[in-house]
Amino acid sequence: MVGTTILPAIWLAPGLPLLGAALMLFFGRAIDHDPDQPSRVPGIVCSTLVALSFLVAAICAWQALMLPGHRFEIRGGTWFAGGEWGLLLDPLSAELMLLIAGIGTLIHIYSTVYMSHDAALYRFFGGLNFFVAMMQILVLANNYLLLFAGWEGVGFASYLLIGFHxxxxxxxxxxxxxxxxxxxxxxxxxxxxxxxxxxxxxxxxxxxxxxxxxxxxxxxxxxxxxxxxxxxxxxxxxxxxxxxxxxxxxxxxxxxxxxxxxxxxxxxxxxxxxxxxxxxxxxxxxxxxxxxxxxxxxxxxxxxxxxxxxxxxxxxxxxxxxxxxxxxxxxxxxxxxxxxxxxxxxxxxxxxxxxxxxxxxxxxxxxxxxxxxxxxxxxxxxxxxxxxxxxxxxxxxxxxxxxxxxxxxxxxxxxxxxxxxxxxxxxxxxxxxxxxxxxxxxxxxxxxxxxxxxxxxxxxxxxxxxxxxxxxxxxxxxxxxxxxxxxxxxxxxxxxxCGIWLAWRYYLVVPDRRAALDRRFSPIVDFLRNRWYIDALYEEQILNGTILRTASGAARADERIIDETVNGAAWLARQISRVFRWFDRWILDGLVRSSSGAVGFLSAPVRSLQTGFLQTYAFLFVAGLLAALGYYLTR
Amino acid sequence: MLHAISPIHYLVLSALLLVIGTVGVLLRRNIVVILMSIELILNAVNINLAAFSRMHAQIQGQIFVLTVMAVAVAEAAVGLAVLIALFRNRGTVIADDLDLLKW
Amino acid sequence: MPVFTGSDMLTLLPAIVMCLFACGTLVLDVMGRRIPRGRRWLMLFGLCGLAITGVSLWRQWSALAAGGLSQYTGAQGAVTLDGLGFFSNALVLGATVLLFLTSYRFLEITREHSGEYYSLALFAQAGMYFMATASELITLFLGLELTSISFYILVGFTRVDRRSNEAALKYLLLGAVSSGFILYGFSLLYGIAGSTELADISSAVSGRGASDPFVVVAVVTIVAGLLFKISAVPFHMWAPDAYDGAPTPVTGHLSVASKVASFAVILRLLPMTLGSVRSLWEPLLIVAAVASMTVGSIAALTQHRLKRLFAYSSIAHAGYILLGIIAGTQMGLRGVYVYLIVYALMNLGAFTVLTALHRHGIAGEDLHDLRGLSTTRPVHAALFVVLLLSLAGMPPTAGFLAKYYIFTALIETRHYALAVIAAAYVVVSLYFYFRLVREMYMRPAETREPLAASLGIRLSLYATAALTLFIGVFPEPVLRLGFRISGVGQ
Known part of the structure; x- marks a missing residue:
């Protein structure tokens, strides 16, 4: 290795897993088509590629840190306005790169057995390889745009893998x-x-x-x-x-x-x-x-x-x-x-x-x-x-x-x-x-x-x-x-x-005498008690077969607020969408015919206009035009 | 006492025609009549163009009128053809009965 | 007196080629009714016509480049050859080629295969040639109407289909009204300027100013009519119906070619000709853009008919493109061009997939027709995902690039509110595009009937998806070409 450097090959660090993902995408189904007998090939191929990627990463990281300035950069051509693209290896990205490839390799190996009962493993390992590749791009990027590409890529990989089942x-x-x-x-x-x-x-x-x-x-x-x-x-x-x-x-x-x-x-x-x-x-x-x-x-x-x-x-x-x-x-x-x-x-x-x-x-x-x-x-x-x-x-x-x-x-x-x-x-x-x-x-x-x-x-x-x-x-x-x-x-x-001792006392030594213990450790346990109370409550409900996902007061409060916000936003979007559809439907179908009280005041003139579907379109067209004209001419 | 007829009078006439045509499009149920109302709109334009052509003492406007007429004929022909196809399939020429496509 | 010269000939050459081939297709259709597989030759004849059109466009461009001209007005002042026209015509040409490639199998299945189809598409293309290049009102009007009338017939092409009839009739009646209003605006412009030349109109209007009532009425009616053509809210109501009822390849063509050409008209009329009264039309465009993004994105959320869904999606996209015109800077203009290229690619690709869904006995127009596509046709499904990601504006696809330009232009011109609204609707749109992905990847297939994936369909799908991805990753070459053709720098 003296005098030679494989640093320009740093692109292999994301490249190899990307190759694995592509292989799984194009040939995965051909290899692993029988759901009853999952093939081991995807696991082996993908693990090998990630391991090779780790090898490349390790050598490159070592060589880069030997360089004066401890950094190495490949600068590519321009990507588009304001963006050229390239890879940057410095102590920061080297640390992350090694972490990703190293832990990634171990987890790939672990998964070959852990996932062996599942069908369509090419999807799993392909996704995992894709993730590793995108994560490497994220950390190795030398500009924000490429980082963002990797950023979105890992998000997408995460989406695919969370939804694997x-x-x-x-x-x-x-x-x-x-x-x-x-x-x-x-x-x-x-x-x-x-x-x-x-x-x-x-x-x-x-x-x-x-x-x-x-x-x-x-x-x-x-x-x-x-x-x-x-x-x-x-x-x-x-x-x-x-x-x-x-x-x-x-x-x-x-x-x-x-x-x-x-x-x-x-x-x-x-x-x-x-x-x-x-x-x-x-x-x-x-x-x-x-x-x-x-x-x-x-x-x-x-x-x-x-x-x-x-x-x-x-x-x-x-x-x-x-x-x-x-x-x-x-x-x-x-x-x-x-x-x-x-x-x-x-x-x-x-x-x-x-x-x-x-x-x-x-x-x-x-x-x-x-x-x-x-x-x-x-x-x-x-x-x-x-x-x-x-x-x-x-x-x-x-x-x-x-x-x-x-x-x-x-x-x-x-x-x-x-x-x-x-x-x-x-x-x-x-x-x-x-x-x-x-x-x-x-x-x-x-x-x-x-x-x-x-x-x-x-x-x-x-x-x-x-x-x-x-x-x-x-x-x-x-x-x-x-x-x-x-x-x-x-x-x-x-x-x-202290923490370990408390856990030991509380969960192992005297699990039956919690009430007595609670009195002794008043401040901390008071704080925990609320959680415990709710924990028990939730546990009961879980035993009753209701699936609840939160376990403590904090969990409940914060998940409720935030989940409700998210659900609320989704609900709002749905409702607005519904309103629009209703609007279209009304314009089209004319609630006109089923003169409903709520829109009665609108219904009468529209009915008197003999509104059919076609004409309500035309009506909207003319209304939009008149609104614009009115705005300018009365200004 | 008679006022000379100025371009403004033509503009008013054409605006009236435009409004009549538009209202016809909005109100009439029979698609044939709607097509005729569209012709009214186009004729409003024609009056405008002819009047302006006269006002500017210039020929382009009248060429425009002839073009619009030709195009209007083509449009009406296609409209009637589509209408006939619709009538064969559905047996109606009433705008309100066009209700397959919605939402 | 001017006479018809050689340079006039060159100016009109593509349109002449298209019309000749359109007529030729009709004649050959009548002559060749009894020849087995005659339709295939007809389609190839049409493709030849398109190739020759392409060559003649290239001739025009190289003649201009050789003369060092940025534009040339010929045919007695009726037609201007410039970057905008070349850009639009090139895109429309590509769209028509894809229309021919994807339609063949579709028409076989619907048993409506006849030569008029190709002929009408060529006529529509000739109309769009004039839309993009006209430099005076009469020619522009003729272009608009030639395009519209051809499309009315194409939308209603499956004569026995009641939905197709209805779509055609609605489109026709509303289209005729909008043409009437545009024409009314034109007549007022003629009155103001005493000339139908856009250059004369431009100077006359800037002399009158934005407070003149004639100018106001003319601008408002013209803008309303043009917004109708690009299906911007509140003039969009025809679009979902016409898109839904039309034969699927026609829907794709309508949503791309006619929209591109209409944007060319908007660019030529508003910023170029009526630039002096920007204060009049800019607010209208802002309202229309915001309303389009709102209605398009939100109405699509719960839509389960695919073509309607894409109708709403293309309404929303029209809103985004308008934003580029609103920004109005060089960056904004580039954004419009980039967005149009990208929009054309991804929408054509998406409609190619929808066309392939239409099989014997299966309409293939509902969301659940996508179910299990990932298992029955994994490659098609994956390419469709690429196109959907692009439609949603996700990197590394071309859609991101398009939105990038628009957003950058908005931020550059300090339209922060618009940028935020637009960004919010990107998130909303993600949701409904992902519904399609979910159907393809997370639901079992309902039918084993193979897709109607003919060679043409596969070609156009591969081409559009590959280009979408390619532009997203290496935008430089395509962008440079686009900017060079359209003459906006570089």
């Missing part, structure tokens, strides 16, 4: 919901990108950055706000977060790859990439931090009361990305990316572990129907144990260092102690819900209906072991640990321990 009604709906909410946020993002391009005359990061140095505060604030909204949608930040829990309808590997490790972090990447804007826009940065704080807290509290294992993890993801947004908001971009890096490992590991449980329990996702699984599924237990340690930020594990880096940085911001206090409190909640999941699923007595339960095969456990290694070592490999913040480290360590 489209036979299930909820899966289709969840896919649509995710897509539509993202589109709404993307509308803001398009405006932002257009704005940047108009101001700067180019979409290239470097060009925009050098131009932005001379912009007025208003312009910068405006541009940053637009981008922030886009990032909030993609990264499921409050109040646009509601699509993510629903997205758990997708197959578990999809949740692990797209909805925890990579795609949902695209918003963090976008803001980090646009740090030249955000660091000049203090108000927007403050808003970012506040949104992140609220998201982290709300989502963590909801996660406490969720019983669906994947939804717990979904809210946990939202909460953790909230932490990253806090970091971005206080200007600690490195800390945000550090947490993104560690989070990707432990959260995808948690999802894969959850998938292993679900796989073993024939699709059971309710924590209340699990228990004592550590004996029967030792491998899954071990990796989940490590991942939960990392999520709870126990000292030494990956999540600890990165979260601590964020909390340490908050103090550099004005009034940063607010973020710090809320952040520490959220950490406590995090430790509790992380270990609540563990204690319910793996300890105590068995509650599952299936017996006996078998551990998953090696093809699934080996990728998990690889990830768990990173959960332990991930904090140490990047030279980002700041030992000088040792008082904070001790504090967080104590908080994590």
């Amino acid at each position: 489209y036979g299930r009604w909820q899966a289709g709906v969840a896919g649509m919901k995710a897509f539509i909410i993202n589109r709404a946020a993307d509308a803001a993002m398009v405006l932002g990108i257009l704005f940047l391009m108009l101001k700067a005359g180019t979409a290239h990061y470097g060009g925009v950055a050098s131009s932005a140095a001379h912009w007025s505060d208003t312009s910068i604030t405006l541009a940053a706000s637009f981008l922030l909204v886009g990032a909030m949608g993609k990264s499921a930040q409050f109040p646009l977060h509601i699509w993510l829990p629903d997205a758990m309808e997708g197959p578990t590997p999809v949740s692990a790859l797209i909805h925890s490790a990579t795609m949902v972090c695209a918003g963090v990447y976008l803001i980090a990439r646009s740090s030249f804007l955000f660091s000049q826009a203090p108000e927007v940065s403050l808003a970012t931090a506040i949104i992140g704080t609220i998201t982290a807290l709300v989502a963590a509290s909801i996660a406490l009361a969720e019983n669906d294992i994947k939804r717990v993890l979904a809210y946990s993801t939202i909460s953790q990305i909230g932490f990253m947004f806090v970091a971005l908001g206080v200007g600690a971009y490195r800390a945000a990316l550090f947490h993104l890096f560690t989070h990707a490992f432990f959260k995808s590991l948690l999802f894969l572990g959850a998938g292993s449980l679900i796989h073993a329990l024939d699709g059971e996702q309710n924590l209340k129907h699990m228990g004592g699984l550590r004996r029967e599924m030792p491998a899954t237990f071990r990796v989940m144990w490590i991942a939960s340690m990392a999520l709870a930020a126990v000292p030494g594990f990956a999540g600890f260092f990165s979260k601590d880096a964020i909390l340490g940085e908050t103090l550099n911001a004005p009034n940063g102690w607010v973020f710090l206090i809320v952040g520490l409190f959220t950490s406590l909640l995090t430790a509790i819900y992380a270990w609540r999941l563990m204690f319910l699923a793996f300890y105590g007595e068995a509650r599952q209906s299936r017996d006996p339960v078998h551990e998953s095969p090696a093809v699934m456990t080996v990728p998990m072991y690889v990830l768990s290694a990173f959960c332990v070592l991930g904090g140490w490999v990047l030279p980002l640990i700041d030992w000088s913040a040792w008082p904070l480290m001790i504090a967080s360590g104590v908080i994590a321990a």
Whole structure:
């Protein structure tokens, strides 16, 4: 490798998975046509291509970091007005690229077994490959337009994969919901990108950055706000977060790859990439931090009361990305990316572990129907144990260092102690819900209906072991640990321990004597009690067969408000559409004949005009013309 | 006392014809009559054009009139042909009975 | 006195070719009634005519380019050759070629196959040639009417179909009224200017100003009539009915060719000729654009008849294109041109799919006729998705590019409110386009009857979808060509 460089081949990183997606699109059906005997070929082909992509990415990243300036850029021809296109490899994109290809490879391998009972796997693996390709384009783009192309591409891939089991009604709906909410946020993002391009005359990061140095505060604030909204949608930040829990309808590997490790972090990447804007826009940065704080807290509290294992993890993801947004908001971009890096490992590991449980329990996702699984599924237990340690930020594990880096940085911001206090409190909640999941699923007595339960095969456990290694070592490999913040480290360590201990007391040791315990831990438990009350209520309803999706007061309040808004908007659109159709129908069909009271006053003159369908058209034509004439002639 | 007839008088006449034609299109139920009303609209235009042609002492307007007449004939012919096809299929020439296509 | 010269000949050459071939088709049709597969030769004859038309358009263009002229007025001042005309004619020519390719199988199935069809399409094209190039009112009027009358007959072409009859009659009556109003406006313009030449009218109108009542009435009636032609709200009511009842290939042609030519007329009459009274027609266009986007997007939400759905969708698209004219800058004008190219491609492609849905015994006009298309014809379904994504304005398809230009122009000219409204309706439109995708991909097929996918249909579908995608990814070459032809820079 001495003297030679394969850097110009960096396009292979997205190119290979794209090839896989194309192969599946064109030949998938030919390979995998028999629904009763799903073929293994799509899984093998796609996994190989992603693994090769990882290889390319790894070599390129290494070579690029060896270069002076640590960056490498391919600049292509012009794309269209203001947009040339090309790829940029610098430490930021290299980190994300390796993460995507690496975790992507592991999850592809895992899926070959996990999904082996499903038909039409070429659709699944094709979609997964397409996702990896688009995500690589997103992070490797050297301008906002190409980034946006990847941005839309991953949204589309996510839509396809959430709806993979489209036979299930909820899966289709969840896919649509995710897509539509993202589109709404993307509308803001398009405006932002257009704005940047108009101001700067180019979409290239470097060009925009050098131009932005001379912009007025208003312009910068405006541009940053637009981008922030886009990032909030993609990264499921409050109040646009509601699509993510629903997205758990997708197959578990999809949740692990797209909805925890990579795609949902695209918003963090976008803001980090646009740090030249955000660091000049203090108000927007403050808003970012506040949104992140609220998201982290709300989502963590909801996660406490969720019983669906994947939804717990979904809210946990939202909460953790909230932490990253806090970091971005206080200007600690490195800390945000550090947490993104560690989070990707432990959260995808948690999802894969959850998938292993679900796989073993024939699709059971309710924590209340699990228990004592550590004996029967030792491998899954071990990796989940490590991942939960990392999520709870126990000292030494990956999540600890990165979260601590964020909390340490908050103090550099004005009034940063607010973020710090809320952040520490959220950490406590995090430790509790992380270990609540563990204690319910793996300890105590068995509650599952299936017996006996078998551990998953090696093809699934080996990728998990690889990830768990990173959960332990991930904090140490990047030279980002700041030992000088040792008082904070001790504090967080104590908080994590408290959280785990509380979860242990509450869910394992004395589950029957909750009422007695509640009196003893009054402030915290009072806060939790409401959730518990509602949790029980909801549980009863779930047992009664009613499907309810929320579990806590916070969940109920916020989902109701937001879901109602979304539903309301859809309802409104439907109603308006209905009104228009009614209008057309009336103009056409003439309520004229069935003289209805409501339109009676209109009906009479229209009837006297002998209105038929044709003539009401003509009538509208003439009316429009007269209105215009009247407007001008009486002006 | 007689006033000389000025272009304005022609304009008023043509505007009246236009209104009559438009109202006819809006009110009459029989499609044949609607076609005739459309002819009225076109004739309003013709009066305008002829009057302006006279006013400007210039020939283009009259050429325009002849063109409009020819086109009007073609349009009416096609209209009647379509109407006959409709009558064969549906047995009606009443505008209100055209109700297959709606919403 | 001017006489008919060689340059006049060149000016009118494409129209002469089209009319000759139109008449030739009629004659051959009568002569060849008994020849087996005679219709196929008729279609090929028509395609030859289109090819020669293309060559003659090219001759015109290269003659102009050789002379270094940006425009040339010939045929005694009746016809102007310029970028706008070439642009419109080239698009219309392409649309007619696709019409010929897609119609053959359709007409076989509906048993209405006769030579008039091709003849009428050629006449309509000749009409659109004059719409796009006329530089005085009489020629413009003749072009408008030649186009309209040909389309009236084409819409009602399936004579035994009651829906087709009804559509034709409604379109005809309303179209005649709108022509009457346009003509009334023309007569007033003639009165104001004492000339039918657009150049004279332009200077006379700017002399009179925007407060003159004659100018007001003329502008309002003409704008109303033209908005009717492009089916902008509130003059749109004919469109859903005519689109629904017409034979599907004709619907596609109507929604593309006649709309492109009508936009050419709007561009020539409003910004070029009546530019001095912009304050008069701009508010009308704004109202019409917003109303069109509103009605088009919202009415399509719950529509389940495919052709009506596309009628509403094309009403909404007309609104977007109007926005480019409203912006009025170089960028806006480019937006109009780009949007027209892209709109033509994606709508023709979509209607090609709808045409293929029409099979023996299956009307193929309802949403549920798309069910399971992803399993029965996956390639067609995927290409249709590309076209739908483009219609919805999603990158990386051409539709995004078109909307990009329009939005940029709006922001550039500080029409922020319009930009926001337009962006909101993009989201709404996404919903109804996705209903089609859902039917294709998430519902099982109801019939195993294969699509009526003839060679022509496949060719035109592949071509439109591939171009839609290609323009979305590599817009530069096509855009440069389009801008060069239309003469708006580059």
